[in-house]
Amino acid sequence: DGGITQSPKYLFRKEGQNVTLSCEQNLNHDAMYWYRQDPGQGLRLIYYSQIVNDFQKGDIAEGYSVSREKKESFPLTVTSAQKNPTAFYLCASSTYSGGYTFGSGTRLTVV
Amino acid sequence: KNEVEQSPQNLTAQEGEFITINCSYSVGISALHWLQQHPGGGIVSLFMLSSGKKKHGRLIATINIQEKHSSLHITASHPRDSAVYICAGYGGATNKLIFGTGTLLAVQP
Numbered sequence: 001d002g003g004i005t006q007s008p009k010y011l012f013r014k015e016g017q018n019v020t021l022s023c024e025q026n027l028n029h030d031a032m033y034w035y036r037q038d039p040g041q042g043l044r045l046i047y048y049s050q051i052v053n054d055f056q057k058g059d060i061a062e063g064y065s066v067s068r069e070k071k072e073s074f075p076l077t078v079t080s081a082q083k084n085p086t087a088f089y090l091c092a093s094s095t096y097s098g099g100y101t102f103g104s105g106t107r108l109t110v111v
Numbered sequence: 112k113n114e115v116e117q118s119p120q121n122l123t124a125q126e127g128e129f130i131t132i133n134c135s136y137s138v139g140i141s142a143l144h145w146l147q148q149h150p151g152g153g154i155v156s157l158f159m160l161s162s163g164k165k166k167h168g169r170l171i172a173t174i175n176i177q178e179k180h181s182s183l184h185i186t187a188s189h190p191r192d193s194a195v196y197i198c199a200g201y202g203g204a205t206n207k208l209i210f211g212t213g214t215l216l217a218v219q220p
Contacts, residue, residue, distance in 0.1 A: 104153030
């Protein structure tokens with residue numbers, strides 16, 4: 001079955017370290033997204049990519065970086081510049097008609 | 112001001128009750144998604160609708176384009192329906208979703 005795979009499910013990071021969250025999809029979707037979820041808030045868009053080798057900043061891109069070298073993969077790096085990285089991170093992909101599929105998320109904790 | 116507003120924020124129901132969650136959205140949103148998120152889990156897309164009504168099992172979603180309002184109904188609610196339900200507006204020009212803050216539903220046996 002097609003879907004989105006996010007890994008790892010839980011991730012612990014020491015302060016000052018960069019970490020990379022994986023997102024892979026086998027849905028043949030062109031568009032992919034990274035969202036951040038904090039308690040009591042709606043999901044906020046970090047970065048999105050509508051085509052391979054191209055990506056755009058979302059609403060809260062500072063302290064994050066992405067790449068889109070393959071259609072199937074859209075990894076997110078949380079850099080040491082992100083002041084408050086502890087959160088739940090969700091990856092999604094979509095068709096051009098707006099049908100979305102979400103991953104199961106990665107919970108990142110800074111220790 | 113968020114372009115997608117949900118109500119209520121929290122909802123507690125007894126098993127078997129009929130449940131309604133409401134969502135209002137602003138101009139420029141061409142379709143509405145209803146999403147479900149279980150505690151600690153990822154998000155599942157329940158419905159995407161731009162007009163009329165859709166039904167899947169005990170779940171029904173309706174949308175009124177003129178009033179810019181959508182509702183999610185759960186019939187014969189069950190404790191396994193306990194989750195956060197999120198309304199998200201799809202802004203067609205940018206292919207991006209705008210999320211409501213979610214409704215936390217607890218169905219008690």
